[in-house]
Amino acid sequence: MCGRYTIAAHAEQLAERFGAALPSEMLLQPRYNAAPLQMLPVVLQDDGRRVALFRWGLMPRWAKDPSIANKLINARAETLEEKPSFRDALRRRRCLVPADGFYEWQKLPEGKIPMRMTLRSGELFAMAGLWESWKDPATGELLHTFTIITTSPNELMSPIHNRMPAILAPEHEALWLDQSAGPEVWRDLLRPCPAEILRAYPVSSQVNNPRVDHPSLIDAL
DNA sequence: CCAGACGTTGTT
DNA sequence: GTCTGG
DNA sequence: CCAGACGTTGTT
């Protein structure tokens, strides 16, 4: 699964890395503990690529109960195409979720230990995502939401957790964003990334509290 | 036909 | 235990 | 993902 991550890059780095336009008024804070239901940057493609701030936790268009978003923070790559909640977004609203690390909690006899994973290169990467636009029946407001696709763990991840985010190879990012591409094009992009490109290290359990967000969270223990 | 679900994770 | 909020 | 709430009535 992927229930927390980091995206501490500056807005300009992010825009440059993904070749995406950056709305001038957008203020991006460095995030060391990005959590569900928060507004976080995604890269999507309509006329061109652009960065947008969407809320983590997908609201299907037909949903009435806002708390559904809590449950749809991830979507399983294996069953994506069958699920009513994801099908529409999968066809027309694929996005990149930029990150420079993600957290998983490893269960050990002595307790749960938070681990942070990054690319060995230290570079930014893209997790495969889906987004939706939802009209709040109470207020009439439009809310844009997203979910992160998960896949099976690679050899580095399997001792830590039984799921991991689907990290796209940089050369596959354009294919994922190409809204005219069919399933045969993008289906194979959602496999676990090679273990060799990832690195994992334990971090402070201060990261457990989603209200804590500080650079020291990513310090190795 | 209408009513009710629609999801993931983890745990059992 | 289960649900909501972040 | 984890943390924190989880309820009513009446009174301030």
Add this chain to the structure above:
DNA sequence: GTCTGG
């Protein structure tokens, strides 16, 4: 909205 279950 669309599908499944009754």
